[in-house]
Amino acid sequence: MLTTPAVQVLERERAVYERRTPTSRDRYARAQAVFPGGDTRAATFYLPYPATIAETAGTRLVDVDGNEYVDFLFNYTSMIVGHAHPAVTEVVGAAFSRTTPVAAPVLGQVELAEEIVRRVPSIEQLRFTNSGTEATMGATRIARAATGRDIVIKTIGGYHGSFPDLDYWLRPDAYPAGIPETSPIRVIHYNDPDALEAVLGDCGDRCAALIIEPVMGTAGVILPTEEFLQAARELTQAAGVLLIADEVITFRLGRGGAQQRLGIEPDLTTLGKVIGGGLPVGAVGGPASLMGVLAPGADKAVALSGTFNGNASTMAAGLATLGLLDDDAYAGLDGLGAQLAAGLEAAIGRHGAPAQVTSMGSLVNVHFTTEPLINADASLGADADAAAAFHLGLLNRGIFIATRGMFAVSTVTTEAEVERAVAASSELFEALA
Ligand SMILES: Cc1ncc(COP(=O)(O)O)c(C=O)c1O
CATH class of the missing domain: 3.90.1150.10 (Aspartate Aminotransferase, domain 1)
Incomplete structure (x- = not known):
């Protein structure tokens, strides 16, 4: 043979x-x-x-x-910063000895949030989660609550975590089992501004958000064209649609993430991976005007909770890691x-x-x-x-x-x-x- x-x-x-x-x-x-x-x-x-x-x-x-x-x-x-960096392991050990997960605000949460806000001008407020998946899930919920619309546009092959909506068209021709066909998700090819314009026109005032990776990660470090990034911002803005930058991987590309490196101004940003210094983490952030839907008692309140959100060990590991990233x-x-x-x-x-x-x-x-x-x-x-x-x-x-x-x-x-x-x-x- x-x-x-x-x-x-x-x-x-x-x-x-x-x-x-x-x-x-x-x-x-x-x-x-x-x-x-x-x-x-x-x-x-x-x-x-x-x-x-x-x-x-x-x-x-x-x-x-x-x-x-x-x-x-x-x-x-x-x-x-590599595995088991002493600056990280020391503070994690100390944090876990001092404060194991507890149902209360803990030290380190505000500090890590402040550091992220300092680095990323598009983020005024954020919520920590336990994974990037929960962060993107939260971002779509915030976008839907803030706009009162349901459709989310994503890119074919764009990975945003193991979460039913956004698993849609992870691979061309694959409709993952268990996702209702009514799922209000539309897809476009990455780097295709014409397709974006067409889908936005088609969805009209049902469209809540476009979620993109500033550089496609899972699809293989596929770089964005300037034209696509510009269209993603301008077309969504004109249509009252929120732009979500999924920076779970790309935040490692610069002090303020890929959005700073590439000049993107998203409405919402999702983070994960490096900001937890090796412990499970995620975060979703944006301007206070949008993040406000998460505030307890808010008008259109979205409850985004998690037993281990913002636990002291993850916060310490994240803060120590970002501290090394000058x-x-x-x-x-x-x-x-x-x-x-x-x-x-x-x-x-x-x-x-x-x-x-x-x-x-x-x-x-x-x-x-x-x-x-x-x-x-x-x-x-x-x-x-x-x-x-x-x-x-x-x-x-x-x-x-x-x-x-x-x-x-x-x-x-x-x-x-x-x-x-x-x-x-x-x-x-x-x-x-
Ligand atoms: C761009 C992007 N978004 C979201 C996720 C999901 O993050 P997590 O694995 O922490 O749930 C990943 C994971 O690789 C990712 O690459």
Whole structure:
């Protein structure tokens, strides 16, 4: 039977991986009994089975078989100052000893909120949640309550958390089970201002909000065009529709997030990941005039609660993490990201591999396609065997990335580690060319 080079590389890398990870395989067998499909988080699963990680420190991960990896995923971009940073672990330990979750305002909440408000001019007030999913869910509720309208527009392939409405059209042609077809969601392609104009015209005064990622994350670090961002702002404003910037990933791109970097002025912003310093977190924020619907006793009050919202440990971890993220830190992250992207591009060019790189700041993505990467179509249509071979091949070479080809760097990542990732990738590009 004819096999492609990608399938051959995948089979070879898979055999190596299985030899290196027998204990992870045993744990996967146990996990299959208690978790559907053997994992408790969709994004961490890959075939033949994921490596179980036993230890994390800085950029270093160690699996249960003793294999070491340099982390280039950082819990899907959240551990921006690396794992177990002493400045974070110390304050988390102290906060948890002093104040375990309690049904009351606690120290650290106002402080972290003030720090975020200082960084993001479009946010006057915010509410903390326990995940980015809850933040985007909250943002759509606030938008619907504030406008009295129901339709939310999202982008095809845009991931905003595991929440029924916004799961709609996560993948083209996939209508996820369990979502009522009456769900008032409309979709457009990313970077398609004409489609946005048409949908807004179509929805008329039923349209509450447009939610976009300033840079598409899950779809593969797809960059926005200036024209699209401008249309997203101007067309929504003209139609009385709120613009929600989902910055759960992209907040890592600058002191004030991607909105500052790209000059976006959203009505509502959702945050997560880095603002919790490694503990579960989310936040939704915006001007007091919109956020007011969350105020107890407000006219159109929306109750957005959560048993662990704003717990002292998460607040302490978030505050310590943001405290480490000054202008020098962002310059360092950008420098490492640029080094990585340039190294990967050069290696692809050298070997003539059918791949491309997209990147902004500390986020970099390799795509096994030569189609233009302007929306989710090209990245979702990329060569899945090549991507899987690349991912497993990098694991076998001690480099830990996302199955979708995404790399992220942290403030403790070194230039030497970036070079190592580029060298390992280069071997795989050569094999896959
Ligand atoms: C853009 C975006 N929004 C929302 C979410 C959901 O965040 P969480 O996983 O914390 O629920 C994610 C998660 O990756 C995301 O990338």
